[in-house]
Amino acid sequence: MENYRAPVEDMQFVIDELCEVGERLGGLQRFAELGVGPDLSGALLEESARLSAEVIAPLRRVGDTQPASCAERKVQISPGYAEALQQLAAGGWYGIAADPAHGGQGLPEVYGTAACEMWNSADMAFALAPILSIGAAMTIQAHGSEQQKSAYLEKMTSGEWAGSMCLTESGAGSDLGVMKTRAVPDGDHYRLFGQKIYITWGDHEAMDNIVHLVLAKLPDAPEGSRGISLFIVPKYLDDGSGGLGERNDIYPVSVEHKLGIHGSPTCVMALGDDAGAVGYLLGEPNQGLACMFTMMNEARLKMGVQGLGVSEGAYQQAVAYARERVQGGVPIIEHADVKRMLLTMRVQTEAMRALAYTEAVTMDLAHQSADPALQARVDLMIPVIKGWSTELGVEIASLGVQVHGGMGYVEETGAAQYLRDARIAPIYEGTNGIQAADLVGRKLGRDQGATMLALIEEMKATVTDCNNAELADIGTALASAVATLAATTTTLVEQLQENRHTAQAGAYDFMMQLGYVAGAWHLARSSVVASARCQQSERSIYPGKIASTRYYCEHILVRAASHAEVIFGGSAALQNYPTEWM
Template sequence: MTAYSAPIRDMLFTLRSVGDFDRIAALPGNEDVSDDLVEAIFEEAGKFAGDVLAPLNQPGDVTGCVCKDGVVTTPDGVKAAFASFCAFGWHAMPAKAEYGGQGMPALVSTPVLEMWKASNMAFSLCQMLTIGAISAIDHHGSEAQKALYLPKMVAGTWTGTMNLTEPGAGSDLAAVRTRAVPEGDVYRITGTKIFITWGENDVAENIVHLVLARLPDAPPGVKGISLFIAPKFLVNPDGSLGERNDLVCASIEHKLGIHASPTAVMSFGEKGGALGYLVGEANRGLEYMFTMMNHARLNVGLEGVAISERAYQQARSYAFERVQGRPIGEAVGKPIAYHPDVKRMLLDMKSRVEAMRALAYYAASQMDVAHLSPDAAEAKKAQARVDLLIPVVKGWCTENSIDIASTGVQVHGGMGFIEETGAAQHFRDARITTIYEGTTAIQANDLVGRKIARDGGAAARDLIAEIEVTMAASAGIPEVAALAKALSEPLAHFADSVEWIVKNNPAAPARTAAAAVPMLHLAGIVVGFWLLVKQASVAAQGLSAGEGDPAFLKGKLAYARFFATQILPRTQALFRAITQGSEDVESFDPALLAG
């Protein structure tokens, strides 16, 4: 496996060209965020990712985690790396300053999170789940709960989990059967939870489990689910650790990838009931969990970006090292990077990574505006944009990551199929990203049903209008005019698809659901290319002014042109699948498959 080098120049360029960094830095609370500070953070994070986390990635994949008698041991080096990670303050970076975090805007913390995910995705999942648990407690916990748990969770002394699904439930949380019986001011929790990421580990002195469970008198379905804190070790009022709670890791899953991330089966109440503490009001647990869902889904979409970047770096390195045959028209042998189809594959990987990163960073910047803007109307508009785009970030970026990692194996040829090169690990690790935190279909149904149909297409139309403004402005830049023109028809397909959904969803929701995944891909391609055009415009202006590295800026133009000719035309087929093919899916009888 090749070393990982954080693409800091690409990250900074994206942050400034599509993330509107100056605007984010000017928001209340971000007064200390400057260009120099951000560059220093990225440089140091890049060193930690490349020097500490990346070398543990392949050995951790080979060794995996071990569970014996409820005790989980992580691969060699992980515990020490996590201690260093926390000591340097990286674990606390995305969290609020009032709990010991650094309070960085999402636009700044997102590229750093990409580095952790790209260098060692399995390792990064511990922080991701802890940050999600912190968010839920911060939004809905009592002041006493916040004071007791959050400082140590932010510091990484204690980690956090989310215990949602159960055997037989999957994504259908209405089927949750774990029970919580009141006993004075606490609750006795009994039940089994599965797929609990970092549910048991040896890197933290305590684990704060957030658990969805039902009270004895709870109504059926998702409206009868409550949220509880159930720590591995009970916590005394002074913050010291008490006795072990009645919960245990029954086993860890043997998975296709992310082997160094312990995915636990958690058993609650084998000895009478684990003590749990109600978060917020009863029967509002699922609602509370969705508070942190935008961040969680952005972070999983970011995993798609990160693993794609890592797979691209691996493929690029091999393609420039491997000499095989003579490229067409050449008299002597050259690295395979010069063969036309390998060149095409590398361009395909790189251009999609550029679009995916731009989409993730743009969504993060809109989160910052939604949370921090003093202008209520501006904040509301930004939140609507976030809500619209998050399922696209999660679904489109992760679907791309599987394809990009697979292409990385192909660039290696036969050596890509050999585990020692590391290319196969990226492919295996990427495969989970389209499943957890809501499958691609769940994201697509959310996009179509909740984010487009529910508001009559208003947020989508607002986005389309903004894209049209970019197209008009770009038409005046000679190097970019053709790119803006190329977006015209795909944007029309996107707009027409939005209207088709608005029209058909009320009477035929199954039909629009059948079109949902193609719609998600159509949206990803159109919005991703829009952001590439914005980047290309900045690059063209830099070249005209003689500012910046010419080769770097020319690359931005080249990636946008490749995307325009090789990927953007797919929107026509997707548009037909949405508006013409969905009825065939809706009307199909699955019984015909049984024979």
């Protein structure tokens, strides 16, 4: 939608009034001299909003109708994309949260998260390029040698060079242990041979170089996922003096023809068709998955933000159409069912934003603290942010089409593109079924629910804060949902000990239940803040936030109970159904 305008007021409310970024992060050593707080938030959000509205949003339909193509081992990206990526780089957005030692701005992750939301609202296909580059740079920062950091990070942080993540192979999918790409030692480097598929922004000419992070197996590697190593494979090799040298033996074979995100070149990449692609070991041998998960955690947060971003874009287009389309003598926004759909879109988007931004702050606190409970909290919530938010992204984009009626089903309005684009997000970076299995099997199981129960105690504290007449109904609804969440947590911990198959059968429902309850919790927290602010301000955002929370509790939070019932029931019907009957 070319008329996209980022919801800066709500974003700043969440960052500065709900998350209290200035108070919680401003005093930390890394951020102490950066002026973290409302003035900085406002300036950053406004500039990112301008860039997203004026530069990126006009490309959404261009990328959809003039998609990336591949010919003669070279990708041609959609018109205007290269120039927009260069403007993003010129503004320092690639390095907004990166280490200043390597050219980054060193700002809190929540600012990068907010910018990522805007990029995805404006054009999801475009947004994947900076997301992948930022994640690749983070992985080199965490696991690279000093020489590797010196060679790559400054150029990647500036946006002069791009990054990609090369994991998947045909027939392997999420089972990386069966990959066939191999790395053969060759002096101080390796030669890689194999083929990767679904490589997002795997090739283009928008930047001078692309730093591919490639998973492969060494000749003497153990079987399965324990034998995977990670390699840096640049598109162009160093010429010996820090400049670009010869072309490396990694080339695009084709681009995938996809349901959506047409502007994003999703490549099949061949390594070693000639002499072998030169690669450099990143981290320790056979520890590739551990290294890559540095990038994956970041990527999964950003994939959840994709669900948020596409929801905001779809909502803005739908509400604009509903104000203009007249039926029965009035704009359709006055019709009860249309109003229901729009409010369902809006309040769930607000809930996702509050959840994602809050946990982005937790990520910064975890990075700056020795308290393992903070990282455990991040680990617990990442699969929820990724899974729940992308499920909602598809629902909300579909509602956007419904608001448009028949006009939503034709491509000219652009409403259908949000739905087509959003559909990939529950699939990649680990399908949502994998996110749910990870949430229950690993994150809940590894400490017998202790981190989850600590989170529930925080939710109960918010129930107590809803102790005035204005918020009493919100507190009552949240209290009931939190009590049920505590019960399902206990049930799943017991099931993990008795029969893991039963626990895994309820994993998706637990992920969704936790998402809905966490959304209610953050909206309730927002209402507590808003209620206090109403005493001193007439800004509409404050009563509006309370109204959003009330609608969410009445119409959305009730979904959590149905997911809980599946968990309590033990999913016997699912487990006992013979697969041969399907």
